[in-house]
Amino acid sequence: MNAFAPQALVSFRQVAKSFPVDGRELQAIERFDLEIADGEFIAIVGASGCGKSTLLRLLVGLDREFRGEIRIDGALIDGIGGERGIVFQEHRLFPWLNVEQNVALGLVNEPLSEAGKASKVADYLALVGLTAFARAYPHQLSGGMAQRVAIARGLVASPRILLLDEPFGALDALTRQQLQEELLRIRQRERITTVLVTHDVEEALFLADRVVVMAPRPGRIKRIVEVPLEHPRERGGYDFLRQREALLHELTGEGDYVAPQLKRVEDLPFEFLAC
Ligand SMILES: Nc1ncnc2c1ncn2[C@@H]1O[C@H](COP(=O)(O)OP(=O)(O)O)[C@@H](O)[C@H]1O
Ligand SMILES: [Mg+2]
Incomplete structure (x- = not known):
């Protein structure tokens, strides 16, 4: 690294992780090296099990437990x-707590007064457009809500880094697009470093500054693509579609034909996904 380059906010150095499975060590991640700058938006893509x-x-x-x-x-x-x-992909809200109580759980370890907590909860509910639903219970909400x-809840303690694990994976296409746009808006306001799986x-491609393409068995970085x-x-622009094709190509390996209508990793033929 250049001696004058600013220090990364997050750095992974030679990170490796294995799990004991049936008396053997399953190598889940191998030699993962990545530096993430303050304010950067990183997306991590790759087939299941990477x-x-x-x-x-x-x-x-x-x-x-990792190396x-x-x-x-x-x-x-x-x-x-x-x-x-x-x-996470599933909202993991507690069904017996209402919306504001669920969000307040993000503040349990914060040294704030009750009034201070209530004001932060109200602020973040307004940010995600749910002020009117503060007293609603999870079963009264749509998947997107x-x-x-x-x-x-993930933002209420004002973290510097927001981690999202397939957060919109279970939502319908329209809601997913709305939430992607909302995420960009929130990120602009909060100037938060983001890592999205x-x-x-x-x-x-819609969200990230750089996309980390993972390869399976063991999980490792195949390539890092700047956007x-x-x-x-x-989304329908020429440069966007070209980048999408290039990224799909990266995911599916060298020289493989990728039909233009394929959009998501799940749409790829099974042999590309087998890990
Ligand atoms: N707690 C665990 N015990 C054993 N194996 C695990 C455990 N968690 C994950 N794995 C294995 O590690 C690999 C990576 O899993 P994961 O990180 O969930 O992949 P991804 O999120 O990319 O689908 C997979 O082979 C998975 O089966
Ligand atoms: Mg996963």
């Missing part, structure tokens, strides 16, 4: 911390 969720769990500090180093602002991570927020609550190549497109990005 280690994407495992990587996010390591970065958020839910799993402390190599993960640093934030130069300091080794040590378990979970308020500077990292995470959103529940995921907005999960995003508000997604199956959806179009989603990665040189200005925001707001035009």
Whole structure:
């Protein structure tokens, strides 16, 4: 690295992770090296089983057993911390708590007064457009609304890094697009560093500054692709579609034909996905 380059906010150095399966070590991630700049938006794409969720769990500090180093602002991570927020594919809201109580869970470790907490919760509910639903319960929400609550909970402690693990994967196409646009708007306001795991190549290209393409068995970086497109990005634009084809090509290996209508990793023939 250039001696004058600014220090990365997040750095993975030679990160490796294995799981014991049937008395053998399954190598889930191998030699993962990545530096993420402050404010950067990284998307991680790759077929199922490539280690994407495992990587996010390591970065958020839910799993402390791994080799190599993960640093934030130069300091080794040590378990979970308020500077990292995470959103999963399933909203993981507690059904017996209402929307504002669920969001307030993101503040349990924050040294704030009750009034201070209430004001932050209200602020983030407004940010995701759910002020009118503060007293609603999860079963009264649509899938998209529940995921907005999960995003508000992930952001309410003002983390510097937001981690998203296929957050829109279970939503219909229209809601997914709306939430992608909302995520960009939120990110602009919060200036937050973001790491998004997604199956959806179009989603990665619509949102990210760089796309990390993972290869399976063991999970490793195949390539890192810069996305040189200005925001707001035009999903049907020529440059966008060309980038999408190139990225799909990257995912499917050298020399493989990719039909132009294929959009998402799930749409690819089975042999490309087998890990
Ligand atoms: N707790 C676990 N025990 C054993 N194997 C695991 C565990 N978690 C993940 N794995 C394995 O590690 C690999 C990577 O999993 P994961 O990170 O969930 O992949 P992805 O999110 O890319 O689909 C897979 O082969 C998976 O079966
Ligand atoms: Mg996963």
